[in-house]
Amino acid sequence: MDRPIGVFDSGIGGLTVLKELASKLPNEDFIYYADSKNAPYGPKSVEEIINLCDEIIKFLLKRNCKLIVIACNTATAAAVVEMRTRFQIPIIGLEPAIKPACLNTKTGNIGVLATEGTFRGNHFLKTSEKYIDYVVLHLQVAKGLVELAEKGIFVGQEAEDLVKQYTDPFSTSNIDYLVLGCTHYPYFYNLIKRNVGPGVTVVDSAEPVARRTKDVLMTNKLFRTEKDNRKIVVFTSGDISIVQNVVYQLFNIDKNSSQVEIKFIF
Numbered sequence: 460m461d462r463p464i465g466v467f468d469s470g471i472g473g474l475t476v477l478k479e480l481a482s483k484l485p486n487e488d489f490i491y492y493a494d495s496k497n498a499p500y501g502p503k504s505v506e507e508i509i510n511l512c513d514e515i516i517k518f519l520l521k522r523n524c525k526l527i528v529i530a531c532n533t534a535t536a537a538a539v540v541e542m543r544t545r546f547q548i549p550i551i552g553l554e555p556a557i558k559p560a561c562l563n564t565k566t567g568n569i570g571v572l573a574t575e576g577t578f579r580g581n582h583f584l585k586t587s588e589k590y591i592d593y594v595v596l597h598l599q600v601a602k603g604l605v606e607l608a609e610k611g612i613f614v615g616q617e618a619e620d621l622v623k624q625y626t627d628p629f630s631t632s633n634i635d636y637l638v639l640g641c642t643h644y645p646y647f648y649n650l651i652k653r654n655v656g657p658g659v660t661v662v663d664s665a666e667p668v669a670r671r672t673k674d675v676l677m678t679n680k681l682f683r684t685e686k687d688n689r690k691i692v693v694f695t696s697g698d699i700s701i702v703q704n705v706v707y708q709l710f711n712i713d714k715n716s717s718q719v720e721i722k723f724i725f
């Protein structure tokens with residue numbers, strides 16, 4: 460079926476998921492919406508996030524998307540259940556990758572970095588309840604990292620200080636897995652990894668969500684049939700140059716490529 464897959468996030472975070480989706484599904488067209496004007500979603504109320512998701516999904520459906528990936532843990536926590544009742548196409552949500560960490564931990568201690576909105580959500584509470592008898596989850600809200608990423612800043616003193624502030628507490632928790640429960644945090648992977656050290660495996664949700672998307676495409680017979688000229692279009696409600704730089708770097712493409720098109724929403 461030659462219709463695009465819609466992907467969105469509160470900003471540029473979900474591009475880390477789009478990268479994995481684009482690589483696992485090389486024939487698919489994608490439309491990505493970065494709602495940077497409204498980032499961060501973390502401190503917003505459930506009702507506000509539901510309204511924002513509703514508008515974005517309508518925007519993506521107008522562009523004929525066949526499936527939606529909410530590439531944002533916070534938006535998933537607040538809105539995925541409601542969105543599935545409002546829209547009659549498959550909607551895939553994203554949640555912190557606690558399961559693989561719980562299944563593989565040897566110390567029984569897992570660190571989780573996410574927004575307050577994600578930790579508040581039923582999704583997270585339900586998943587963590589399942590493992591609570593077997594592992595200890597050490598939760599940490601990483602305030603400020605989303606805002607920094609939205610400015611296009613991924614390295615430097617401010618980023619280092621924030622990462623240190625949020626990962627230092629794990630040093631006394633005996634964690635061997637750290638789950639990045641926000642799609643903006645992989646931009647700080649190197650800093651995070653350096654801070655937690657070689658004994659801690661740092662995981663995110665991009666790979667499992669791409670696998671899940673492939674599965675849903677197969678089950679619903681939604682694969683794109685054309686084999687070439689796939690197109691990725693990125694819309695942003697924020698600063699177009701920041702999105703441009705991130706996309707070019709992440710996808711390793713030059714600025715004149717027609718493979719990826721970036722547009723600004725007024």
Ligand code: DGL
Pocket residue numbers: 468469470472473498499500501502530531532533534574577605640641642643
């Ligand atoms: N990328 C979003 C997430 O995965 C960021 C949340 C925010 O905007 O606060 O949760």
